[in-house]
Amino acid sequence: MATTPAPDTAAGTDRLWASPLGSDLSFLLARANAASLAAGNAALAPHGLKARSYSVLELAVADTRPSQRELAAFLRLDPSQVVALVDDLQSRGLIERQPDPNDRRANVVIATDAGRALAEAARASAESAEHALHASLAPADRARLAELLRAIATP
Amino acid sequence: MATTPAPDTAAGTDRLWASPLGSDLSFLLARANAASLAAGNAALAPHGLKARSYSVLELAVADTRPSQRELAAFLRLDPSQVVALVDDLQSRGLIERQPDPNDRRANVVIATDAGRALAEAARASAESAEHALHASLAPADRARLAELLRAIATP
DNA sequence: TATTGTTATACTCTATAACTATA
DNA sequence: TATAGTTATAGAGTATAACAATA
Numbered sequence: 360m361a362t363t364p365a366p367d368t369a370a371g372t373d374r375l376w377a378s379p380l381g382s383d384l385s386f387l388l389a390r391a392n393a394a395s396l397a398a399g400n401a402a403l404a405p406h407g408l409k410a411r412s413y414s415v416l417e418l419a420v421a422d423t424r425p426s427q428r429e430l431a432a433f434l435r436l437d438p439s440q441v442v443a444l445v446d447d448l449q450s451r452g453l454i455e456r457q458p459d460p461n462d463r464r465a466n467v468v469i470a471t472d473a474g475r476a477l478a479e480a481a482r483a484s485a486e487s488a489e490h491a492l493h494a495s496l497a498p499a500d501r502a503r504l505a506e507l508l509r510a511i512a513t514p
Numbered sequence: 515m516a517t518t519p520a521p522d523t524a525a526g527t528d529r530l531w532a533s534p535l536g537s538d539l540s541f542l543l544a545r546a547n548a549a550s551l552a553a554g555n556a557a558l559a560p561h562g563l564k565a566r567s568y569s570v571l572e573l574a575v576a577d578t579r580p581s582q583r584e585l586a587a588f589l590r591l592d593p594s595q596v597v598a599l600v601d602d603l604q605s606r607g608l609i610e611r612q613p614d615p616n617d618r619r620a621n622v623v624i625a626t627d628a629g630r631a632l633a634e635a636a637r638a639s640a641e642s643a644e645h646a647l648h649a650s651l652a653p654a655d656r657a658r659l660a661e662l663l664r665a666i667a668t669p
Numbered sequence: 670t671a672t673t674g675t676t677a678t679a680c681t682c683t684a685t686a687a688c689t690a691t692a
Numbered sequence: 693t694a695t696a697g698t699t700a701t702a703g704a705g706t707a708t709a710a711c712a713a714t715a
Contacts, residue, residue, distance in 0.1 A: 372580075372587050372588045375573060375578050375584065377576075378573055380569055380573060383644075384644055384659065384660050384663070385550045385551070385565070385640070385644055388543070388550050391543055392546075395539070395666070410544065414535055417533065417534060418533055421530075421533035421534060427673075429530065432527050433530045433531075435545065437708085439707090439708090440707095441674090442674065442675060442676085459673095462672090463715085464672070464674070464713065464714045464715070466674070489538075489539055493665070493666050495665050496666075500662055500665075504659070505537065505542055507651065507658065507662070508659075511546040511647060511651075512549060581696075583697080591683090592683075592684070593697070594684090594685090594697085594700095595682085595683075595684095597699085614696095617692075617695090617696080618690085618692085619690065619691045619692070619696040620691095620695090620696055621697070670715100672714080672715070673712100673713085673714080673715095675710100675711080675712085676709105676712105677708100677709090677710085679708085679709105680706075680707075681705080681707090682703100682704080683702100683703080683704070683705085684701100684703075684704090685700100685701085685702085686699100686701090686702105688698080688699075689699105690698105691694105691695080692695070692696095
């Protein structure tokens, strides 16, 4: 993540944008993501969530019944990190580990009623923050951006 | 960052993409950035660089004569982190701290000849990795993506 | 033999506060 | 009084290896 230590416009950093780095797709991606993550985490904080835990909660709420292994793969996290995320959400009564009847090694993650309620409230905050982030984009541009990102983000 | 612990296509994570999260712009941004960062760092590693240090080096090579404070603002890093990055690159003879004649508190960061040579080699690797990442996109789409990202990434 | 969840550990990154020298 | 660079330190995030239970 990256909060905003200095307002960037402080000095004449405009001229730095003229450097090759200012056109580098990886750099733009990193910067856009940093802004998005900072705004998202700030919006989720009042709900006791961060981007990571919010993602897990949303996947549980969606009734896709993911195993922890699937969560790890989809979120590109190490399985051991998913343990900590699920532990936290479960200890707060937002999700539950349900033993998979087909594979007794695996846990299926499902949301509780409290989890669904919190997810709805958190989603409203997150969407509002996200909208503010790309307020300068027309709706069609936003859809196009999502489409292009998906081409890169999808395996 | 996020390396790839599991190949994602391993299990049926396709159905997870159908969840609301799969259309969430912040999530797509995070995932695209993770893929880009992982590919970029892997490409830069043989040159002894990471995304961060490569960015600093490129800005030094571009002759924009940034102060450390400006680097911090532009890269959205804390000034104390820039110290470590500049220390590292300077100890390897790739950049130099030049006292700013107009403000004796400030250092201006400039590249050495060795720094310029390394930057050129690293840039080739980085561009090749980046190109592979969005190989599925038409050139026009790539330009459009950069444009849209810039709208979000720019202050 | 391979896989799921788990634990433990080391490492990197990030945030914060303080200090100095200049302005 | 404020700013540029620096140092030190604590915390969050990440990677890695090992283990028990199950397939």
